[in-house]
Amino acid sequence: MSAATTTAPSPSEAPPLRPRGPFRRSLNRRYVITAYLFLLPAFAFFGLMFYLPIGNVIANSFNTGPQADVYAGLENYRRALDDSAVHNSFTVTVVFGAATTIGAIVLGLGLAMVLNQRLRGRVVFRAMLLVPYLTSVAIIGLLWRNILDPQLGILNRVLSDLGLPTQTWLNTHPLATIIAVTLWMNVGYTMVLFLAGLQGIPEEFYEAATVDGAGPWQRFWRITLPLLTPTTLFVSVMAVISGLQAFGQAYIITGGGPADRTDLYIFHVFNVAFTSRDFGYASALSFLLFLVIVLFTVVQLRLGRRGEVQY
């Protein structure tokens, strides 16, 4: 930063033809003060609303008591390791996160490849697929709870009209059902991202491969997929992050049940915090998930970077 505070370039440096920024030559106190002044609200905001809370979560995770003000050392973390409800909730959430991520990639990429064939009406199809993503989880949760209802829901009626077996979906396959609803909600988003990625692959690559005798299968594995790595990486990171912190699906559709089979982690933390009023334990639990998400993201980015190719 010391170079930035010099007001004139040193004689040994060739002077640029044109200053690159208005402040390169005139980094004077006035503009520095202006910059800090403009940033002041942002410092205050991110300090108070992001850094202070995460500091509080870490501090409270070592505390216990209804106000989370009695120091208890590692007690909350020890408790989490032994808590079978937490283990269950974590497993449920990992399954949910993995299934929604893989599903979003497979379905999103598949639909994007179909849409990428320059079909007429592409914009209309794209718009329709994107609508659920822009719809509140409250609407989607309530609507699907109605549709899936074993007594009055329309899904079983349609299935029986088609001669297919009916199910009490939220009782027999609760986790699979909320995974499917989540995919229904999010697939448009991943599709749009993959579509943008596909449109960035030059047509010549496919032409050259076809001339060399590559079939559609080979073109997909050798050209499409490798060149989409940055998109796939981004989609998978985003899907894992949002999958692991899903909440509304459990709160609205299943209430975590039956028998805690859809007790998504944040729903569990929410109940520990606001039903049991155990802020210390809830802080430790949320910090643990935060660590898991950071770890997952770092590993995914590492693996993804290694898999990146350039032609």
Added chain:
Amino acid sequence: MHIRPVSPARVAGYALLTVVCALTVVPLLYMGTLSLQTEAETLAADPVLWPESPQFGNYVELFERAPFGNFIVNSLIVAGGITVAHLVFDPLVGYVFAKFRFPLRNTLFVALLATLMIPLFVRMIPLYVMMSNLGWLNSYQALIVPFLMDAFGIFLMRQFIQPIPDDLIQAARIDGASELRIYARVILPQVKPALAVLGLFTFVFQWNEFLWPLVATTTEEMRTIPVGLTLFNQEYFTLWHLTAAGSVILFVPTVLLFLFSQRYFVRGITLSGLK
């Protein structure tokens, strides 16, 4: 090359897309017909596809059963307030990082971007305690203040402001314009499409936000539509016609915004992949 009059892949493509789009749209249309059915029709063992006579009165009854007017006003104030705050602060901070040079610039920018890694669930409990200590629970402050700025919005605006020529700023300075005036009159007009993307996304996501309004409100009058509607349904779980009517009210503004500005939304999603 041989000529293909009708490509079977294309036909299969259309067929597949039609099925998938039907799966997407039909449930939402069904929500619309539910909102026009009588209570008896919604509870019939044989689900009704279209009501005998559409019950538009459901939309009136909803406001009598729950303070739905409050929910709408609350949602408008909260989502609108947060959107305005983003449109004011995100470009300003983005502008400073794009065009000013000052000590610690990179360090501060990294500290800012790091907040993208801090999800709402980590902030939820401490923010609740903070709002409760301030006596802010059940207030607009509690619903708006934790979301006044957004690191991704700042990052986005910085990317768009960076290519604006410095000469433009320099010229305005020589003319004696104040720094704030330069920001408002020189910078902002150059990034209008980016502002549209930022504003639309912020509004739609805050309009739909569920977790924080659920945590920060305990009185019915202060609920936003998503929370108010969900808790209404928990209380009156047989009144599906009213729940559906409320869902339609929550749904229509976002879908209208989307239909009239689809390209901004698609651009916004693609931009989110810029990171």
